[in-house]
Amino acid sequence: MKKKALTLILVLLFVAMILAACGGSSEENGSEEASGSTETTTLRLAENHPDDYPTTIGDKEFARLVEEKTDGRYVIEVYSGGQLGEESEVLEQAQLGTIDLARVNAIPLAQFSEDIGVLSMPYLFEDEEAKWEKLNGDVGQDLLATLDGSNLVGLAFYDSGERSFYNTEHPIEKPEDMAGLKIRVQNSELAIDIVEALGASATPMEYGEVYSALQTGVIDGAENNFPSYYTSNHYNVSPYFTVNGYQGNPEVLLASESLWNELSDEDKEAFREAALESVAVQREAWAELTEEARDAVVEAGSELIEVEDVSAWRDAVQPIYDKYGDQFGEWIDRLTE
Template identity: 35%
Template sequence: MRHSAVRMIILLVFLVLCTSSCNNDYGAKVIYLGHTLPQTHPVHKGIVEFQKALEKKSKGTLKVKIFPDAQLGSEREVLELLQIGSVAATKVSAATLSNFVPEYNLFGIPYLFRDKQHQFDVLEGDIGKSILEKGSKFWLRGLCYYDAGSRSFYTSKKAIRTPEDLDGLKIRVMNNQMAINMVNSMGGSATPLAYGELYTAIQQGVVDGAENNPPSFVSSNHYEISKYYTLDQHSSVPDILLIGTKFWDKLSEEEKVWVQEAAEESAQAQKVFWNESVEESMKIAKAAGVEIIIPEKSLFAEKSKSVLEDFIEKFPEIAPLVNEIKNKN
């Protein structure tokens, strides 16, 4: 029997045995939360804080059962389970949610945010909260944003110090049109590729490099075969903690307050976990002989301006939000 078929049978058994709205023997409502990250990841640690905070606030009447490591499927598959009410909650990248809510495309615009403070002032303010709520019409209610850092280029044979150094290089990107446009605008050759295939692809020269944040660069072991890491920090796409509206709508008003408060508290704790992970990841990369390059970011920002222009042309109704974000103090 094929692996995918076995996995589907296991998942079906899971869904039959327990649904996201079921109560356990002690009368507690159980939130089944699936995500794709390993338990060592700082975002998973943030989710554990959500679990702890919610149980404490509800005095044990709301519990969270976490299924990490893609046990319940890919990001897209778990989103579909939320929509039908079979799973209550998940964590996905804002890039994945952009397929449902166009406003999430904003976060892929290169150099949209001036710095980390500006980013979270936006995300945790009125703009960010309004975007979280827009997913509700697709049965996907955003609770909070988790820090997923900034993405930067890493390469195996040639250092990237200016955008011109990207010329002729095949750079792996997510299968996301904005990410593809961004790399191409800077002079590289964007190459969509499954993340699980990337280590071998770099090793065999199928691609010359990729782009990601420091914890992912290290946890994937890509630092072993990519000895140049250029911290151009071209995009800062957050992760989103989501709850399915089919579960949310069954909660009392008091329970909804507990869930929202627990999510927001976990987001603050997760920022600390993220910063610690970045610091540790950079130490590991440097110790392994990776050259850390701090380029002039304005050169990369200038080259990628066309991505914003294309975005405004494609989403004219969202364009005013860009100016609102850029002008936020």
């Protein structure tokens, strides 16, 4: 009798467990059906700047917007601080599809699309308003589309500020003041041509070597934006900063083509919208960082030479437009019209 009672109890417990499991499954499915959600896909976005840097802030806003616009079907994890590699490594991985998304500067993308090199032209835009109206508009999207065939898909441009010259010798107010100075530049033909058109001697050099080269007199100056001038401590050894914004290569938020091909048309539109909408947040963070850096170097003793009228500088670099006009002519017209 006891044995039968024990058997009955075990059967009842087994039935109860099955019913509980079915009930839980039904509740979960009902919840999914009510919310319209499906399986979540987690993506990786590579960022080589620190967690609180403006581009990282933009990345995170992009990730938030994608999750919102896809009802949680896509979640993007931002790996800041170069956790997934430096820009060159990240680009290779994105092309192979082992990284889903990345933020890189426009300069290295010129190896995949010569057209994007137009963004390195000096004094290209009349002002910041004109620049971002173009980059956030149809022209900017068309320029990003020239990456087709590289296994990369450009989504949006992020702000990287305006580059200006700074030096150890004297204030520079006009192009003639550049004469004879040895200025560090990136190792590119266009960068060299710009500095030499302004009358200085271009010295290609790795960025990490610039501080000691300024300190020892190997070079007389360099060029960059305020945050880089500050965080690199170049202001300690090169106190004259000419605010003339001669060049403004933007950053680029991009996707791996292998990821892109897996997205529905609706999700592609959601990713593009999220990218463009995140630009405002990224640019605001960049403006705040620029102001902080500017105030810091002034407080440290740097002399800022404000150039209100850059027409003389534009005239001085006309040979650059003569030389590269055939290569970039169409894009120059579209970006400046």
